[in-house]
Amino acid sequence: MVKLLRKTHTVLYYGAVLFFFVLAYPILRYFTFRPSKYYNQIVFLRKWISLLACWLVGIRFKVTFEATIDWTKPYVICPNHTSILDITAINYVCNQPFSFMGKIELLDNPVTNIFFKSIDIAVDRKSNISAFRSFKRAHQLVKEGRTVVIFPEGKIDDEYPPQLHEFKSGSFRIAVENQVQIIPVVLQDAWKILWDDGLKKGSRPGVIHITVLAPIDTQNLSTEASNQLQIGVYHKMKTYWDIYNDH
Template sequence: MVKLLRKTHTIVYYGAVLFFFALAYPILRYLILRPSNYYNQIVFLRKWISLLACRLVGIRFKVAFEKTIDWTKPYVICPNHTSILDITAVNYVCKQPFSFMGKIELLKNPVTGIFFKSVDIAVDRKSKVSAFRSFKRAHQLVNEGKTIVIFPEGKIDDEYPPRLHGFKSGSFRIAIENQVQIIPVVIQDAWKVLWDDGLKKGSRPGIVHITVLAPIDTQNLTTEASIQLQTEVYHRMKSYWDIYNDH
């Protein structure tokens, strides 16, 4: 019975996403004709599609900030990744327009595809050319004063229960090369509400707790320091992850 209820909840969740996306679609179709002109509006609709869908099925978000964030500045935001709800969690946390960097497969999704063709950045990690173009685009957006969100683990791992996996270097190089701060974000228990895409374990109503750590300065750091910065951010995030995800 529990499995059936969780599966049903997942179906209702996806239905809610499609419902709010369908409502916004006519406007989005117009806005994406000129994504650079309507960047903020497209990001606004992406945010509220995800938040309203979660709210409709009883998924809430609770955030704690280690330090007050100045949202007038661009950042590289680095969240951990265990659930598709992580996208909504970042939408909830971030108070300024931003772009996600995500896997190229998201271009094929009818909902995420429209955003990855306009404001977000799709990357094929198997292709050096694609990766180069994607990171070049990320640099461009940061230079324009926009925030970039990169999941440093690179993917949702198949391991269940999940753990915090090692980080890739891309986000840290972007932050250092553009001299912008990194904001580590620990999404502590989204996987307990909806793990991965929800198709294996289902989902349920619940609260997703988020801890936003203090921004880390990259001023005066060189590219060679990216590995040290990567290690520092990993251990800071893991200390919070271990507290709230004791299996």
Template sequence: MNKALRRLHLIAYFTAILFYFLLGYPFLLFYARNPTKYYNQLVKMRRWISLAGFYTVGFRIKIEYEQAIDWNRNYIICPNHTSILDITVINNLCPSSFSFMGKIELLKNPVTRIFFKTIDIAVKRDSKVSSFKAYKNGSALVQQGKSLVIFPEGKIDDQYPPTLHRFKSGAFRIATENNIALLPVVIQDAWKVLWDDGLKSGSKPGTIHVKVLAPIQTNGLDTAAIDFLETDVYNKMKDAWDIYNKS
């Protein structure tokens, strides 16, 4: 698909997302008035909007599991990050209620703003105060039995084609201090259909392949084990990434 068609496809995708968002906006406004009471409804609306727009323009998802996942439990879900479509991949993957932790700039986006003001957690990367507040909010959320999605790379890097970059410790600290299992998720090729926000190279229809690794338990681990845990998860995810992207 040439560059002009990819740009048209990206416009179609953004238009589809906006269309479904506006369709659901009256419900979102109502639920947002009491996000604690309507947490599950807001999660379902976020999932519906993202998946409806996603499938409308020809994106698809194929998931491979290393082992069956018990979704009655909550997790710190750790996906790699190469595309804005990663958010929809997780919305599709996780059937239970969960929140994202993401960059504070998402509060400026007309679609994501309402979710980051209610059920998701915004963090300013270069602020220790913001990072600490996000950490406390994330810990409180998992203590309530909800799952939390943290992209451990912290951002989508400028490198193309993308690789798996070193992780930040936040996800592993929250998991360890709250005895919550980590669920590593390797999103193999979202970048091939829409890299980053799509503004540089557009998008195209296609299937995104996902490898969900076995949950990693943190029971009995103390803070001294965080570095080891972070390295272990990174190596497992990188192995899965390299096998797929070098094949």
């Protein structure tokens, strides 16, 4: 019975996403013809499509900030990744326009496709050429004063219950080379609400707890120092992750 209820909730969640996406589609489609001009408007619609869908099925977010964030500056935001709800969680947290970097398969999704063809960055991690082009695009956005969100684990792992996995270097190199601050974000328990895409375990209403750590300065750091930064951010995020995920 519980499994059936969780599966039903997942269907309702996807239905809610599709409902709000279809409502927004005409104006969204118009904006994507000129994404550089309407960047902020596309981000706004992406945010509210995802938040309204969660609200409709009883999913809420509770955020704790370690420090005050100056949202007038660009950042590289680094969240952990266990659920498709992580995207909505970052939409909820981030109080400025930004671009996601995500897996190339999101281009095949009828909802996410329109965003990854306009404001977000699709990357095929199996292709060195694709990865190079994607990170070059991320560099360009940061130089333009945009914030970029990169999941440093690279993907949602197949392991259940999920762990915080080793980080990849790309997001840290972008931050260091462009001298912008990194904001680590710990999405504590999104997987307990909806793990991965929800198709295996289903989903349920509930509260997702988010911890936004203090921005980390990268001024005067060398490219070589990004490796130590990467390790340090991982261990700090794991400290907070373990609070809600003591398996």
